[in-house]
Amino acid sequence: MPSISEVRARNAAMLSTTSYLPVAIFVGGTSGIGEGMAEAFSKHTQGNAHIIIVGRNRAAAENIIARFPKPTSPEAKHEFIQCDVSLMRNIRSVSEEIRSKVTKINLLAMSPGFMTTSGRNETEEGIDRKLAVHYYSRWMFTKELMNLLENAEEQGEDAKVLSVFSAGKGGAIDVNDLGLKKTFSLKNAAMQVPTYNDLMVEEFASRHPRITLAHAYPGGVNTNILTSAEASTLTKMAIDLLTPLGFLLTSRQDCGEYMLNGILNVAKTPGAWRLGSRGEDLAKKRYYGSEEERKKLWEHTVEATNGKA
Numbered sequence: 001m002p003s004i005s006e007v008r009a010r011n012a013a014m015l016s017t018t019s020y021l022p023v024a025i026f027v028g029g030t031s032g033i034g035e036g037m038a039e040a041f042s043k044h045t046q047g048n049a050h051i052i053i054v055g056r057n058r059a060a061a062e063n064i065i066a067r068f069p070k071p072t073s074p075e076a077k078h079e080f081i082q083c084d085v086s087l088m089r090n091i092r093s094v095s096e097e098i099r100s101k102v103t104k105i106n107l108l109a110m111s112p113g114f115m116t117t118s119g120r121n122e123t124e125e126g127i128d129r130k131l132a133v134h135y136y137s138r139w140m141f142t143k144e145l146m147n148l149l150e151n152a153e154e155q156g157e158d159a160k161v162l163s164v165f166s167a168g169k170g171g172a173i174d175v176n177d178l179g180l181k182k183t184f185s186l187k188n189a190a191m192q193v194p195t196y197n198d199l200m201v202e203e204f205a206s207r208h209p210r211i212t213l214a215h216a217y218p219g220g221v222n223t224n225i226l227t228s229a230e231a232s233t234l235t236k237m238a239i240d241l242l243t244p245l246g247f248l249l250t251s252r253q254d255c256g257e258y259m260l261n262g263i264l265n266v267a268k269t270p271g272a273w274r275l276g277s278r279g280e281d282l283a284k285k286r287y288y289g290s291e292e293e294r295k296k297l298w299e300h301t302v303e304a305t306n307g308k309a
């Protein structure tokens, strides 16, 4: 496994030598891993990129963008689009906004988080909030922005999608209860949603064979997800107790570098990839899923996200 300094050097080599101004979208880029990836991307491009951070917290995004290196290219732009990604209709309208701003996307990186210790909690669109953030939102962004990825690919440029969630940590899925309407539990969500993400990147890859898609596991990262408003007091107390152990966790900066390494340097050819916490190829390690499940999940997702505008 390469060291963090090797990874940084590889990412820098990759991103400082592109012959074009890259366009990168970081969904969930206002904190944690998404922030780490956006920071690393801005650093290695010396700010010469069109970077769009999508998230809920404008103040956090403005802070992050203010720290990006100042670009020298007049085409470079760093901006924020506000979006609560638990609602599919928000993703539709934000995607439309993105399509009005850029004509191609080279990297769509998604890492929005949702921590809860309670049970199923549906949005007005009938989707559980946790599943919406960890799965349906990522499917929806990928679907809505696929044309822009294909535009990049047609110009001979990188066209890559990364869903940072939990590759290699899932289990079998229940095709009789996709979306966990009947059998929601935190354990079922934790076991099945990783496999949803695997099947999602596979199905998109089979439909769009020239695009590179990956599902990654970020490892233990020092993020503020657990201190968000969604966490219960008890969870917050547990986190406060654990915080002195924070040195055991990977910093968001290093995790951002590892995740970029995975999608930029390891996932070198089009298709579906599974990546570990150092960006390494997991291949089919602890893989659950079948072609039939992949198709059923796709059909379910089209139905669950449709007509909710």
Ligand SMILES: *[C@@H]1O[C@H](CO)[C@@H](O)[C@H](O)[C@H]1NC(C)=O
Pocket (backbone or CB within 6 Å): 118, 119, 121, 129
């Ligand atoms: C469901 O989620 C909403 C929005 O996050 C929150 O306001 C509400 O308290 C939650 N309900 C339950 C029962 O947890």
